[in-house]
Amino acid sequence: MNWPETFRTGAEAVQAHRMRSILTMLGIIIGVSSVILTVGLGQGAQDEVKSQIDSLGSNLLVVSPGSTTSSSGVRGGFGSSTTLTLSDADAIADSSVIPDVKQVAPVTSSSVSLVNGTTNWTTTLVGSTVNWLDIRSRELSSGRFFTAGEVASSAPVVVLGSDTAGELFTGTAVGQTVTVNGSALTVIGVLESSGSSSSETSQDDTAVTPLGSASSVTGTSGTSISSIYVEGAAESTLGAAYQEINSLLLNLHGVTATEADFTITSQEALIETANSTNRTLTVLLGGVAGISLLVGGIGVMNIMLVSVTERIREIGLRKALGATPRSIRRQFLVEASMLGLAGGIVGVIIAVIGAQVLPGLIDQPVSLSLLATAAALVTSLALGIGFGVYPASRAARLTPIQALRSE
Amino acid sequence: MSEPIIELDQVWKSYETGAFTVHALRGIDAQIQEGEYVAVIGPSGSGKSTLMNILGCLDVPTSGSYHLAGQDVSTMTEAALAEVRNRRIGFVFQQFNLLASMPAWRNVELPLVYAGVPRAERRERAIAALTRVGLGQRADHKPGELSGGQQQRVAVARALVTEPAMILADEPTGNLDSESTTDVLELFDELSELGRTIVLITHEHDVADRAGRQLLVRDGQIATAVGAA
């Protein structure tokens, strides 16, 4: 019997026992759809983290005070000490020292209360230079950003995040005045919403002023800063920039690498840290889903064995009419792989529907991966074939008379 | 006389059933010529079906030799035996053995499927075989929609469709009423006239009387041979 005939016979057998075929496929369907969905959920979470971190700006390195002794251990009050100074930032910005850096923005940040008449809003006051806007990849929705002249003169101006502006003002914010610790700052611009959905560290609840203005309203020293944002000249030279900044700061601070009192973080590293957690979870859940797929395969074998026993007379008859052991084996193998593949296809359809419905229910993005889908389909076919081999060879081995005689 | 199509030489068939061994066939010697119509007759349990299974290459002798058209069957592979069954032999069973899920013509075309005949030709030949047994109008009926006699005629059509040299029938009329029995036996008469070798197994004398020769089987041995050789 040739292959087209074998496929026709297999399809007929699957159809003839429709209910049983569907139940058999159920295991595969559940396995395939849950593998695809868990991988999709993991991928969705990774994509989200990446887009959040990307929204910080491109080719970004962040120099923070304090040091990490390893990737996990933190030494010397990470982020809280005051070992970074404006002169560090100026040194990094000097292109004759570090050619791979495009621009630098030193940043101070402190929590302050902004007051507009009787309205009062606590937010993060960021002090920086004109480079801040570009380095952080931010846009203005109205007004303007402060100028180099305003930075130099520590002008009392402020640019508000979109949320902050909304909290303090009902109408247009630009041109209004907010008071911080008794000092009045003129609102000269409002930032475009960053679109990042992370509520913990909202990019839209902030107030940005020239460095000097920030230190004067908060009454802190003008030289110590909380971090330095550095934009590399290109993605390919980011590693070089990292090395250059590292040795420069070690030199300036007069310390060895093991005593480093600063930390340089790249977006890459941030993404990596966030993703490693996600990946562990995805692998774990994916593994569980994979096991259910395997169980589905065993279900196919079980039903095929039942089917061989049940159709023993049919097998005997086919042999009497001239079926070779090989054509009987193929017939049952094709039937098993059809169950596997059909289950796989239905599983993919359910996963695709699930990917549309699920984000609405659990507030998690699902990004379906073509690779995972193809892999799940191939696996379901392989399971059908793999678990069909034994029942098929049992059917093929029956002698015609054994098969015909059985009642 | 030409070489016999069937030649059995001291054929034994034993079954191990737990404590003791059942000897279903005890040294059968027989020859059947091409074109003969032979009835194998004997009481229930005498070994008729066992004999037919060996003749049809559905089972192998425990000892002794079976030559089919001059070839020793014991030397043939499973696949070669399948081909012999497909090309040379047409079976008719007491229980019809039709596949209930398929219409009559699909049952009839089954041997042609395994013979590798193209699809369009298969249907044509299946319908022709059904027409020959008087069921041309019932090609699309499933076995469940046909009477016992009609089902057995479908089975005969299936046995005919490959134009085999030999037809083996094991109690083909055992489950039929007398009218259907006559129909089926008339079909065998026609086939015999056309030169087919027919081996018909029965325990009824009036059925056996239609054959050219009778082989009487008793306790796994040939007791008497009646009629012309």
Ligand SMILES: Nc1ncnc2c1ncn2[C@@H]1O[C@H](COP(=O)(O)OP(=O)(O)O)[C@@H](O)[C@H]1O
């Ligand atoms: N597979 C088997 N296992 C054990 N005994 C068998 C088997 N097949 C047939 N027999 C025995 O062999 C003898 C002949 O059986 P069978 O050829 O079916 O007789 P008949 O067709 O003449 O009624 C019987 O005694 C039967 O019980």
Ligand SMILES: [Mg+2]
């Ligand atoms: Mg019998």
